[in-house]
Amino acid sequence: MSAPERIPPRGVTTTDPASADLLARGELTVRGRIRDASNAALYCAVVHEGREAACVYKPVAGERPLWDFPDGNLARREVAAYEVSEATGWGLVPPTVLREGPYGEGMCQLWIEVAPEAELLALVDGEEPEPGWKAIGFAEVGEGRTALLVHADDERLRRLAVLDAVINNADRKGGHLLPTADGRLYGIDHGVTFNTENKLRTLLWGWAGEPLTGEAVDVLKGLKAALEPSGALTGTLTPLITPAELDATRARVDELLESGRHPEPGGEWPAIPWPPV
DSSP: OOOOSOOBBBBBOOOOHHHHHHHHEEEEEEEEEEETOOOOEEEEEEEEETTTEEEEEEEEEGGOOOOOOSSOHHHHHHHHHHHHHHHSOOOOOOOOOEEEETTTEEEEEEEOOTTTTOOEEEEEEEEEEEEEEEEEEEEEEETTTTEEEEOOOOOOHHHHHHHHHHHTTTOOOGEEEOOOOOOEEOOOOSSSSSOSSSOOBBBBTTTOOOOOOHHHHHHHHHHHHHTTTTTTHHHTTTTOHHHHHHHHHHHHHHHHHHOBOOOOOSSSOOOSSOOOO
């Protein structure tokens, strides 16, 4: 992402529970447009009771129709992804709310400043990754030459891989991974999620087929309980995704618990998003 005139946050952090309240109730002022976004994405300042932060506002009116996501809108899916992330306790998605803005209803998400020196993806020579890295696959790098695309063997990425499997993320690109200076990692751009069909497309295939960690199993058990008909997460997601999509989310959690393993790429849908970054 690129945006004009960075806004230093005042009185707000990504881990502050009041961040979502600031996003929901604050006054939005558009400062610029994020040009490399596929749908309308506006860089804004949000101000409320002396607190100020930068945020991204994506109005529903600026979404391009997608043939394979005919129900609802992408903004609500972004909010749903945040709510599932919060239910895991991992905090992998920046605070995100649904609200009215200058161009109508849309999603509003706290802006994340990235630590540019953090390296999560790489292209390397050879057929096997070095220690500390996991293989994704081979990529053409020009003039008939190929290189091995790898991602870091990082517990934060592994948690995100589990979250993506739950929400059925169809677009986990490298540019959607935001490491910060304080050691946290966030995933963004979750508009194409929660489809009833298996559409998992990601760069985080390094653990495919491997057993889930004990932590992940415990988190999935918690999600299963929260997704019961009377569960708290069911109540939160019901206004955001369709009943069929909610049932499909429950089924994915059940499948992960039954297999006890990270999912593997299927053959009916491209496994890696394009472009990958």
